Amino acid sequence: MYYAAPVAILIDELTKLPGIGPKSAQRLAFYLLKISPENAKDLADAIMNVKDKIGFCNVCFNITEGDMCELCCDFDRDDSLICVVEEPRDIIAIEKTSSFKGRYHVLGGAISPIDGIGPDDLKIRELLDRLKDEKVKEIVIATNPNIEGEATAMYLAKLVKPLGVKVTRIASGLPVGGDLEYADEVTLGKALEGRREM
């Protein structure tokens, strides 16, 4: 027994979403079949609306409704500091900490030869263009602390240092509230390596 074509197409489309396998897609599809047409339309409209209205900031490549994002438009932020992240969602995470008041730059991913993503696929040239502006004194590389993120950080450091701009990397170490006993060796090693005087 097969699904009717519209159901099969919906399951197929849902399976393309990240973290949604065939089983989850089937569950979501049946849920969508069950809810009212109005509620389903709200979701479909929200998807189309976001594609219509949201684009990328001309300066930092964060998501934005206009040409420039609110963070790039904010005159109170420190122009001498740029935090480099992989994705727009990383900006949200950093903004939630309230510990950074500089500018941002979204690369749009990390260097990953396995996935066929090289430096040219990221907004690295655009970052270098921004650094030509003498105001920038430091870039904080906040790519993820995994293989791809580290490789990207190293690649950027090599490119940016010769321009006379200070390059820093966010600290790796034990999560706050974590337990030494349960930390993996690599994290614990990084925590020791990055120890600071009290």
Place this chain on the structure above:
Amino acid sequence: MYYAAPVAILIDELTKLPGIGPKSAQRLAFYLLKISPENAKDLADAIMNVKDKIGFCNVCFNITEGDMCELCCDFDRDDSLICVVEEPRDIIAIEKTSSFKGRYHVLGGAISPIDGIGPDDLKIRELLDRLKDEKVKEIVIATNPNIEGEATAMYLAKLVKPLGVKVTRIASGLPVGGDLEYADEVTLGKALEGRREM
């Protein structure tokens, strides 16, 4: 920092989906922002299409493109046997086994006082109407083997038995390929209780 309105609305809509929490919704939203407008439109269209074209079978309440589902239209199936399930997706699961050639009846859920679902919210009256047809000799209750499913099965058995129709329940026991050592007590108890002569 807050999300732009269209992004916030999309995250809100995605959070309504079953099994999608705020973090997953955010990840999905950023994914949808990243893909091409055509691909996003394919998903939105698939959602609307399924609501436009798919309804419920007049007889068994399975999902269908027409008035009657393909299983109710199939003359080769056994009219004397009706398998009662909670949801249309359960039909797919049973059809995959190829061990049932009767008809189906979808209740649209299970009795669950906590969720405010009583017998009147399910297609029970419609099932009783179908049983008035003298052809039906047995109903196989295949609701889920959890509290709500068992309660529903017992409620149905009490209603249907007086009509002179045989009522059976799918077996509970150890999953094939499972391990006695790791089975929970209730399942193992059910497996012993339902033992069959070899």
